[in-house]
Amino acid sequence: MLGHGFHIERFDLIDSTNTYLMGKAREGAPGGLVAVADHQLAGRGRLDRRWEAPPGSSLLASILLREHLEPGTSHLLTAAVALSGAAAVERLCGLRPGLKWPNDLVIGGAKVAGVLAEADTCAPGGGPGTTAVVVGIGMNLTWPGPPGVGGTSLLAASGVVVDRDLLLDELLGELSLRLDLLRTAVGRETLTEDLRGSLVTLGTVVSVETPGGTVVGRARSISTAGHLVVEVGDDEVEIVTGDVVHVRPASEGQPGAD
Numbered sequence: 001m002l003g004h005g006f007h008i009e010r011f012d013l014i015d016s017t018n019t020y021l022m023g024k025a026r027e028g029a030p031g032g033l034v035a036v037a038d039h040q041l042a043g044r045g046r047l048d049r050r051w052e053a054p055p056g057s058s059l060l061a062s063i064l065l066r067e068h069l070e071p072g073t074s075h076l077l078t079a080a081v082a083l084s085g086a087a088a089v090e091r092l093c094g095l096r097p098g099l100k101w102p103n104d105l106v107i108g109g110a111k112v113a114g115v116l117a118e119a120d121t122c123a124p125g126g127g128p129g130t131t132a133v134v135v136g137i138g139m140n141l142t143w144p145g146p147p148g149v150g151g152t153s154l155l156a157a158s159g160v161v162v163d164r165d166l167l168l169d170e171l172l173g174e175l176s177l178r179l180d181l182l183r184t185a186v187g188r189e190t191l192t193e194d195l196r197g198s199l200v201t202l203g204t205v206v207s208v209e210t211p212g213g214t215v216v217g218r219a220r221s222i223s224t225a226g227h228l229v230v231e232v233g234d235d236e237v238e239i240v241t242g243d244v245v246h247v248r249p250a251s252e253g254q255p256g257a258d
């Protein structure tokens, strides 16, 4: 147990910290439960993708949250964890990762961490009107990710070998501040501004793979619901879910992989 109102369970080996905590949520476990593992056998990304990490190379953690969420604000939970991760890295490594919509932390365009949020509106427990949401984060400490995915590690980017438990402690301290912000309208506006200011995606030309096809245009903003607003010709397209597969500043003539 560390401070900040979180209760931490540690595992040498687990299938997935997200899967584990979702099971605990369905058993009625309280918000604030954290699972952290040295190694996952079935680490997950979005859309059934894999999150890979050799044993001991990464922060692999999930947090069960049971917040009263105003309609359309659930993306702020993902943002709160991502921003907390970035702030914790800045404190320990002296450099601040940017956020890449919708759920990556990047340094110099390379992915150093990914966030996965999963909700179960039927899970018992929690106060009236609260939803069980498990937010997981995988952050590369010493391994830059699998070949060919354009990843990096904190070690490669900053030269610092970050202690996993210290990083988790910093992240949870930052998160508890942001959970307080989530609980008021003014705080949510502050969080949204922080998100907008941290998103390296905004202002760049993006190609986004969406379920409905590829959208190419300039990323203009994030809607209050967390959707990416892309300017395509004279129109604005609001993207609910997708992968930014390609980003370049408008001033550059040639595309560059993000």
Ligand code: BT5
Binding pocket: 015, 016, 017, 018, 019, 040, 042, 043, 044, 045, 046, 047, 049, 050, 051, 052, 053, 059, 060, 061, 062, 103, 104, 111, 112, 113, 114, 115, 116, 136, 137, 138, 139, 140, 144, 145, 146, 149, 150, 151, 152
């Ligand atoms: C994510 O998904 O980026 C969310 C990753 C969340 C992982 C954490 S670990 C703790 C918790 N428990 C879990 O089971 N999951 C969470 P997505 O945007 O779908 O990105 C997945 C893609 O990132 C993969 O398809 C690979 O291309 C790439 N990838 C996999 N492992 C990586 C790594 N270590 N570093 C960089 N990229 C990676």
